[in-house]
Amino acid sequence: MKKWTKFNAVVSGFMLILSFNLSASGETANKDQVKAKLQKALSMEISAIGDAPVPGLLQVMTEKGLFYTSEDGKYLLQARIYSIDEGMRNVTEDALGEMRLSGLEKFSDNVIEYKADKEKYVVNIFTDITCGYCRKLHGEMDQYNDLGITVRYLAFPRGGLNSRTYTDMVSVWCAENPQEAMNNAKAGGTVASKKCDSKVAEEFAFGQKIGVNGTPNIIMPDGSVIPGYQPPKQLEAALKAIL
DSSP: OHHHHHHHHHHHHHHHHHHHHHHHHHHHHHHHHHHHHHHHHHOOOEEEEEEOSSTTEEEEEETTEEEEEETTSOOEEOOOOEEGGGTSEEHHHHHHHHHHHHHHGGGTTSSEEEOOTTOOEEEEEEEOTTOHHHHHHHHTHHHHHHTTEEEEEEEOOTTOTTSHHHHHHHHHHHSSSHHHHHHHHHTTOOOOOOOOSOOHHHHHHHHHHTTOOSSSEEEOTTSOEEESOOOHHHHHHHHHHHO
């Protein structure tokens, strides 16, 4: 009798494991099916799909930003999810913040940096060399640096990859002295044509992926974003508030 009971326990345990594995396999297959369905319907590359904070929804990361979908892929939502029990924490923004910071690591060696001598803070800014407020921000670079703020530029040609601005920004990134080329371009000077294996197009695509739709777009050290120009003192105050 004891042997039979032990045998039943072993079989039951095996069936439980098998059931779990089949369930997990089914979930993976379902997500793959939803991913394929969405990619075909939206003509967008999906880099990741997984469970959303809200039961019944999946979180979908695409080349055009973060979306949510029903578990069957029938409905697509572009929304913000807030956690009421956590003081209205913006769960969607937290997910985007993590993605911004992890994505920035890929471009750490491809930014044009203006380093503060006594660095206290580092901000990454998506910029366009023809943007008026980008030029205003750049004209105050010494003031940002004096406050201990290091600025790292990423390229975001607003006209897209077929624009003259894109071509000029590639030339700036490929220049022998990118800082000097950036200074000249932001001052409205003629950009000398240069070509190299730059990541301007990749930075532009990454900007679109994390929701950049204008410049300047400032990514803070915690992954949050300040869209638009910020005067030096105002940016310093914002940095102090999160660090």
